[in-house]
Amino acid sequence: MSVLINGSSGPQFSVSRGIRQEDPMAPFLFLIVAEGLMGLVKSAINKELFIGFKVGLFTLKSFYSQQIGLGSVDDGALLKKCWLTCAPSKVCCFIWKLFRGRVATKEALAERNVCLGQHNLNCVFCLSHCEFLDHLFFTCNFAMDVWKHFYDWLLMPMRLSVNSADSLHYHDLHYIEVNCRDPWRMLWFSVIWSIWLMRNEAIFEGKRPNIRMIMELIKLRS
Structure with missing residues (x-):
């Protein structure tokens, strides 16, 4: 050498x-x-003595395209709405999980064999029904009161929705201009996110659910 x-x-x-x-x-x-x-x-x-090969290129776009392809055309259009907004990324991810049915509600945790106890499966808001996805955000009495106050604030008539797709579709029908679509959709995101946070505070911190407080938070996050 x-x-x-x-x-x-x-x-x-x-x-x-x-x-x-x-x-x-x-x-x-x-x-x-x-x-x-x-x-x-x-x-x-x-010298062609060594030839490399590619096993694939992973990007967020490729993962997103794969996830969109797993569902129907309607599901794909719905999932796109999760990301076509200026909401924080953690909120967009949560909405995406909501549309995919991946939110860790008590019913979902029980299906994964997470032991919660027979009585702990009840909704933390109404204490009378099992906490599954659509009940927590739309059909629970507390959730319906939140949506009623929310649309009263927007001077809009409220329509009872039974799932996330129906609720967002109704909300999107009332935006005024195309340029206002994303901010308008963020209002709906803020309701979902606020309900989830208040649910967690009631479970882990023992706070009592309050309509006035959650409406103040929705207005602040909007």
Whole structure:
């Protein structure tokens, strides 16, 4: 081995032993080996002695396209609405999970064999029905009161919705202009997100659900 000194090859010497850990020469020796290996690989590729292959390119767009392709055309259009908005990413992800039926409600946790107890499956708002997805956000008496106050605030008539797709479709029908569609949809997102946060506060912090408080939070987040 020889070392280039000012562009000229120095005297050759034999490599007989390694160097200690943390030796300042270690990074330079690594670069020498890496450069040599890269040169050998390029030479082998040019001589067609070595052919690489691709196992696929993962991107968020490819994952999104795959997820859209798993559902129907209507599901795809619905899922696109999760991301075509200026809402925070964590809210968009939660809405996406809502449309996919992946929200960790008590019923969903029980189906995954998470032990909650027989009485702990009840909705934290009404305490009389099992907490499943559509009940928590739309058909529970507390949730219906939230939607009623929300649409009263917007000076709109309320329509009882039984699931997320029906509720968002009704909400989107009332936007005024195309340019106002995203801010208008964010209002609906804020209701869903606020109901979920208040549900968690009632379960984990023992806070009592309050219509006036949740409406103030919805207006603030909107």
